[in-house]
Amino acid sequence: MAGGGGECRLSSYCRKAERPVHTMADASGGKGLAANPQRRPYVCTGHLPVQIIAHLGSNDNEYLLEVQAYRPECCPACGCTQLHSHDDYWRWGLAQRVPVRRFRCARPRCRQIVSVLPSYLEPGQSYPLAVEELAVVTYVTGQATLTSVAAVLGVGTTTVFRWVDRACAVVVAWLVLLQQVLLLLNPAVDVDVGLRHNLRRLWRTRRIRKPGKEEQLLLLDQWPLWVERLRSYLSAFGAEATPDWLGSLAFWRRQMERLSLFVASTTEGGKACSPAGW
Numbered sequence: 001m002a003g004g005g006g007e008c009r010l011s012s013y014c015r016k017a018e019r020p021v022h023t024m025a026d027a028s029g030g031k032g033l034a035a036n037p038q039r040r041p042y043v044c045t046g047h048l049p050v051q052i053i054a055h056l057g058s059n060d061n062e063y064l065l066e067v068q069a070y071r072p073e074c075c076p077a078c079g080c081t082q083l084h085s086h087d088d089y090w091r092w093g094l095a096q097r098v099p100v101r102r103f104r105c106a107r108p109r110c111r112q113i114v115s116v117l118p119s120y121l122e123p124g125q126s127y128p129l130a131v132e133e134l135a136v137v138t139y140v141t142g143q144a145t146l147t148s149v150a151a152v153l154g155v156g157t158t159t160v161f162r163w164v165d166r167a168c169a170v171v172v173a174w175l176v177l178l179q180q181v182l183l184l185l186n187p188a189v190d191v192d193v194g195l196r197h198n199l200r201r202l203w204r205t206r207r208i209r210k211p212g213k214e215e216q217l218l219l220l221d222q223w224p225l226w227v228e229r230l231r232s233y234l235s236a237f238g239a240e241a242t243p244d245w246l247g248s249l250a251f252w253r254r255q256m257e258r259l260s261l262f263v264a265s266t267t268e269g270g271k272a273c274s275p276a277g278w
Helices: 060-069 129-140 146-153 157-185 197-205 213-236 244-270
Strands: 042-044 050-054 083-092 097-105 113-118
Touching: 060 097, 060 113, 083 113, 129 146, 129 157, 129 213, 129 244, 146 157, 157 213, 157 244, 197 213, 213 244
Parallel strands: 050 113
Antiparallel strands: 042 050, 083 097, 097 113
């Protein structure tokens, strides 16, 4: 690891019922509403039934207006263009319960059920992405402890710990891929990671004992800044990305596969290509 200069290379870190309303501004989706309603839906096949994550507004009220007229173009399982309304189920949104519409494929041999989830919610999770983003960023930047973050947001302390731990486990892989994309877009870009060493002292006073966790927290503190750098480059190339208000964690979950394919396709033959059509 580098000395006290504050700059180091990422390669040195490659080691192994009623729910309260979230009232914080960042959790309400009120920052940077640069949404693109025409963006392609993201299909999540890791859960049953199949879920389509579609941008239908940046908050509960916008979603409730747009979801009534939305219908998937085709079945993600078989490609059939006829899907009939099936039923609804309810999930907590940013400030209220919202209906999640489900459709059934009309093809007799398929009959796949497809649910349409708003883009600010995460499949299989009880809380919106903005709440998880706010909890992780508040903790890793040293603004509050796990207990105080959980108390303010109205979630369990173990839930906040799980969110932070999950982000720490993948942050090195995230930054390595992000650096590769930035270097392909601009070979002259500086990919050094500047760490805040005052945070290192904070984590040591809190006695972070898990091997490598301290370095992961320091890298995770820099993660939103790196995502903003990548957003600016993608915007310059006219590439489609997630709306700004979804935050850095949501950006990576939505775009990681596409960025990996972009890196693989660009490095083939050693010729750089534009990400505009990715």
